[in-house]
Amino acid sequence: MRSTARLSVVVLAALLAACTAPVGGSGAPASPSSSAAPSSSAAPSSSAAPSASVGSPSAGPSSSPVAQGPWLRAWTTQALPPLDVFGLTDALVITAQGVAVDAPAFPTTYPGPAARWLGGRQLTPVGLERIVARAKALGLIGAKTDFGSPDQPGAATGHIALTADGRSVEITGNPNLTIECIKAPCDAAAGSPEAFGQFWQELANLDWLGADVAAQQSFDPPVYSVLVGQPPTPDSALGASLATWPLATPIATFGAPVANGTARCGTVTGTDADLLRAALAKANALTQWVQSPSTNATFGLTVRPLTDGQDACREVFGAG
Numbered sequence: 001m002r003s004t005a006r007l008s009v010v011v012l013a014a015l016l017a018a019c020t021a022p023v024g025g026s027g028a029p030a031s032p033s034s035s036a037a038p039s040s041s042a043a044p045s046s047s048a049a050p051s052a053s054v055g056s057p058s059a060g061p062s063s064s065p066v067a068q069g070p071w072l073r074a075w076t077t078q079a080l081p082p083l084d085v086f087g088l089t090d091a092l093v094i095t096a097q098g099v100a101v102d103a104p105a106f107p108t109t110y111p112g113p114a115a116r117w118l119g120g121r122q123l124t125p126v127g128l129e130r131i132v133a134r135a136k137a138l139g140l141i142g143a144k145t146d147f148g149s150p151d152q153p154g155a156a157t158g159h160i161a162l163t164a165d166g167r168s169v170e171i172t173g174n175p176n177l178t179i180e181c182i183k184a185p186c187d188a189a190a191g192s193p194e195a196f197g198q199f200w201q202e203l204a205n206l207d208w209l210g211a212d213v214a215a216q217q218s219f220d221p222p223v224y225s226v227l228v229g230q231p232p233t234p235d236s237a238l239g240a241s242l243a244t245w246p247l248a249t250p251i252a253t254f255g256a257p258v259a260n261g262t263a264r265c266g267t268v269t270g271t272d273a274d275l276l277r278a279a280l281a282k283a284n285a286l287t288q289w290v291q292s293p294s295t296n297a298t299f300g301l302t303v304r305p306l307t308d309g310q311d312a313c314r315e316v317f318g319a320g
Helices: 010-019 125-137 193-204 206-212 270-281 312-317
Strands: 002-005 072-077 092-094 099-102 119-122 157-164 167-173 177-180 217-219 223-229 241-244 256-258 263-269 287-290 300-306
Touching: 072 193, 119 217, 125 157, 125 193, 125 206, 157 193, 167 193, 177 193, 193 206, 223 270, 223 312, 256 312, 263 270, 263 312, 287 300
Parallel strands: 241 287
Antiparallel strands: 002 177, 072 092, 072 157, 092 099, 099 119, 157 167, 223 263, 223 300, 256 263
């Protein structure tokens, strides 16, 4: 067996998310935002998305969630300006209810949706236990937590935080480093950098869990972090697309100032999430947002769909 770099499937999802965002990070798991921050949510605008949605499944993880956050989270960090990475979605989140959430690639037409569509797959308790068992078999659960950094300067570092044996464990490594299988068995050496990359790739496609993971459905995020900034430049052929800000908090004072005051960031949940979701479904990536039809000031939105226990404003900018 020899090492080779393999392009991670999550790069495609990240690039798609970045292309739909007028302004734009990623980091460690965060706790829910304070009550001072508003609430939000987004729905798919592509007809290619599944019609069913994952709600609040009754079957939950076998291990207790930590601080009401995700049961598992896989994401990348990179030496890029926060505005450039704010809109990037996580590679995978498994919620405290056992729903595996990711941002799969899907067909869309220019200029693209206003918010990234997410898919969800319900896991059984046995499926969750099998994921932990797989991490242990690859030697990733123990005293060692750093499994190496990417070879190229500025490349993305993978982070995996999961709940194992009643505690939260975070490991890091190169998400693109795996072995090339020449002769079975094809598992990387336990505890090696390649083992981290192999686990990352296996998390990217959970079909190996068989009957312990359901088919993918659309997922309505319960949390949205929203970056309010300069309006996108209208397309000369399409003209300007305007939408009215749906929340009670004025768009000009929404959230807290970030990026040296050039933008504002806030996280929304609950009813506000439902209101924003409905508005986003009628908008696109080039939509300019106004407080009311009679006002002249326009704004651009970058929307980060999230699960319970996450706050991208706090994670990326330290705001909230």
